[in-house]
Amino acid sequence: MFIKKIGLISLIFILFCSFNINCYADMVPQSKKVLYLTFDDGPSIIIDEILTALKQCDVKATFFVVGKEIIGREPTLKRIYDEGHSIGLHTYSHNFKKIYKDNSTFIDEMLNTKALVERVTGASTNIIRFPGGTSGHLTEGMLNLLHENNFKIYDWNVSLEDGVNPSLSEEQLFKNASKCKSCEKSIILLMHCNSNNLNTAKAIPSIVKFYRDKGYDILPITDSTPEYFYRINKQGT
Numbered sequence: 001m002f003i004k005k006i007g008l009i010s011l012i013f014i015l016f017c018s019f020n021i022n023c024y025a026d027m028v029p030q031s032k033k034v035l036y037l038t039f040d041d042g043p044s045i046i047i048d049e050i051l052t053a054l055k056q057c058d059v060k061a062t063f064f065v066v067g068k069e070i071i072g073r074e075p076t077l078k079r080i081y082d083e084g085h086s087i088g089l090h091t092y093s094h095n096f097k098k099i100y101k102d103n104s105t106f107i108d109e110m111l112n113t114k115a116l117v118e119r120v121t122g123a124s125t126n127i128i129r130f131p132g133g134t135s136g137h138l139t140e141g142m143l144n145l146l147h148e149n150n151f152k153i154y155d156w157n158v159s160l161e162d163g164v165n166p167s168l169s170e171e172q173l174f175k176n177a178s179k180c181k182s183c184e185k186s187i188i189l190l191m192h193c194n195s196n197n198l199n200t201a202k203a204i205p206s207i208v209k210f211y212r213d214k215g216y217d218i219l220p221i222t223d224s225t226p227e228y229f230y231r232i233n234k235q236g237t
């Protein structure tokens with residue numbers, strides 16, 4: 001009778017959990033696998049929704065910000081920082097023709113954005129992401145210059161695809177986020193927070209739960225995170 005009662009309680013608990021979708025993991029052993037949630041192109045008007053979702057899931061993320069987008073949105077950038085997320089640099093103009101014209105323009109864009117972030121938050125950051133990724137843009141010369149300036153580069157290995165298609169549904173975004181080939185290693189997930197990425201915040205709880213269930217820790221990228229970037233373009237300088 002007692003065992004039956006315990007069984008019934010467990011069943012009610014399981015049913016309750018399966019209907020109550022939240023960000024929290026079921027009971028699984030933890031491992032050293034890490035998921036880095038990374039948001040490009042902010043700050044923007046939709047940051048509030050993203051920060052609220054991250055707070056509800058109790059996770060910290062990384063925001064690769066664009067210098068020109070900070071102007072007029074300084075309090076938003078400060079809020080991102082104050083809530084414990086890490087801030088990375090994503091150039092000042094995000095204008096491909098301009099930023100990839102030559103190495104010194106690219107470095108200047110990063111340095112200008114770094115100075116702006118420092119002025120607003122009081123904190124210095126050296127983590128960067130190339131608009132469009134390093135593929136085809138990162139040369140040996142550029143890498144040396146970036147390292148001379150203490151910058152660390154982070155591409156991604158899974159993408160939400162919300163940059164190429166901002167109108168994807170919440171379900172499609174989750175599907176893309178969970179498309180990790182082996183789900184055996186650390187994942188840097190590319191997400192966007194442009195003003196038209198309206199479903200991205202909604203997809204956060206299911207993505208967080210999916211990876212927590214797989215034993216991932218979810219952390220922000222910091223200076224001590226190993227660099228991650230694609231092949232160097234041997235043709236360039």
Ligand SMILES: [Zn+2]
Pocket residue numbers: 040041090094131132
């Ligand atoms: Zn971008």
